[in-house]
Amino acid sequence: MLSIDLNCDLGESFGAYKIGMDEAVIPYITSANIACGFHAGDPLVMQRTVAACKTYGVHAGAHPGFPDLMGFGRRNLAASPAEVKAYVTYQLGALSAFCTAAGVPLCHVKPHGALYNMAARDAALARAICEAIAQVDPKLTLLALSGSEMITAAHDVGLPVKSEVFADRGYRADGTLVPRSAPGAMITDEDEAIRRVIRMVREGVVTSVDGVDVPLVADSVCVHGDGEKALAFVRKIRSELLAAGIEVTAF
Numbered sequence: 321m322l323s324i325d326l327n328c329d330l331g332e333s334f335g336a337y338k339i340g341m342d343e344a345v346i347p348y349i350t351s352a353n354i355a356c357g358f359h360a361g362d363p364l365v366m367q368r369t370v371a372a373c374k375t376y377g378v379h380a381g382a383h384p385g386f387p388d389l390m391g392f393g394r395r396n397l398a399a400s401p402a403e404v405k406a407y408v409t410y411q412l413g414a415l416s417a418f419c420t421a422a423g424v425p426l427c428h429v430k431p432h433g434a435l436y437n438m439a440a441r442d443a444a445l446a447r448a449i450c451e452a453i454a455q456v457d458p459k460l461t462l463l464a465l466s467g468s469e470m471i472t473a474a475h476d477v478g479l480p481v482k483s484e485v486f487a488d489r490g491y492r493a494d495g496t497l498v499p500r501s502a503p504g505a506m507i508t509d510e511d512e513a514i515r516r517v518i519r520m521v522r523e524g525v526v527t528s529v530d531g532v533d534v535p536l537v538a539d540s541v542c543v544h545g546d547g548e549k550a551l552a553f554v555r556k557i558r559s560e561l562l563a564a565g566i567e568v569t570a571f
Contacts, residue, residue, distance in 0.1 A: 323567035324521050325540035326558060327351040327463065327484070329383055329432065331369035332360035332392075332546070345545040346372050348554045350570040351379040353430040353463070356411035359385030359393025363418075370418045379570045380424050381463065384411035385432030393433035394500070401448035404435070408452035416456070427570075429453050430463035430484070431470075440468035440496055450477040461571070466536035467495040482571045483537035485520045487513045487557060488544060493532045504529035510553050514560045517541050521566055539571050 330346065331354040332339040339360065346352060354369045355361030361369075373380040384407060385393030399407070412429065419426040431439055431449055439445040446469040453460050454477050464470035466483035474481035488507045490498035498505040507513045520526050520538040528534050543554050561568055 321567050322521055322565065323569050324517075324538060324561060325350050325482070325571040326543055326554070326561075326568055327353055327381070327430070327540050328543050328545045328554070329353045329355070329430075330545060331355045331365050331383070333365050334360055334362040334389070340546040341550050342369060342372065342545065344551045345543075345554050346378055347376050348558050349378060349543065350568060351381055351428065351463075351540065353381045353383035353428075353432075354415055355383050355385070355432070356415045358387045358407065358411055359389065359391075359432050363414075366415060366418050367422075370415075370422045370424050374422055374424045379427040380415075380419055381428035381430055382412050382415045382426065383430055383432050384408045385435050388434075393435065396434045396438060399445075401444045404439075404445050405448040405452045407435075408449050409456060412453065412456045412460075426457070426460065428461040428463050428482070436465065437497065437499075439470050440465045443469045443473065446470040446473035447476070450474050450479050454479050463540060465495075465497070466538065482539035484540045484542055485517070485526065485536055485538045486542050487517050488553075489542075491526050491528045491534055493528045493530045493534060495534050495536060498529055510549070510556060513553075514557050517557065518561065518564050518566065521561075522564075 326349045450473040461480040490504040525533045
């Protein structure tokens with residue numbers, strides 16, 4: 321039977337600012353990528369999100385990003401591989417402490433935003449991320465863009481790795497994501513997004529903005545929890561996957 325993991329970036333509220341629909345979305349997903357305080361999140365939000373993962377049996381993962389709270393981690397920073405390695409190590413330490421305190425296993429790591437996109441193309445940054453994870457805990461799984469430099473680096477380092485695809489993001493012909501500032505970056509039609517996901521799981525391809533079929537591996541699909549229709553979309557994609565005979569389970 322075909323299966324897919326549903327992951328969502330969560331824990332991105334901080335202080336007086338609420339971002340996303342974490343409490344409503346988390347019962348419908350299987351893996352949570354929890355912000356670690358650099359691009360979003362704060363200690364109390366991290367603690368609450370880990371507790372929610374425990375309540376609903378959702379796999380907890382770290383979501384480290386650039387130290388860029390004002391830019392939500394979506395701005396490219398001129399950080400060296402050594403700096404990136406330290407950033408990731410620091411953030412893993414923070415979230416793993418909350419996981420240990422709650423008795424929740426830390427299962428995976430998914431880089432965030434600009435760090436994710438830069439490391440998808442930059443072998444040195446990808447290697448730095450993988451080395452940081454492996455030094456903290458070599459059993460942690462890296463969740464990374466299918467076909468990216470991060471997948472290659474994880475294999476080179478000997479780190480477990482799973483390939484991620486996106487329900488609501490446009491792809492370029494080289495398999496990278498269309499930048500959010502460019503036309504076609506976001507798939508706004510829910511039915512189209514779900515059709516794309518089912519095809520990615522069943523056939524291992526996605527149609528790029530150029531009309532080219534791009535091969536990929538779909539171990540986990542990212543569903544965003546911060547849009548107006550986030551809850552309805554997460555519910556619908558889970559329902560449609562099950563109806564298509566695709567099991568929804570953590571990788």
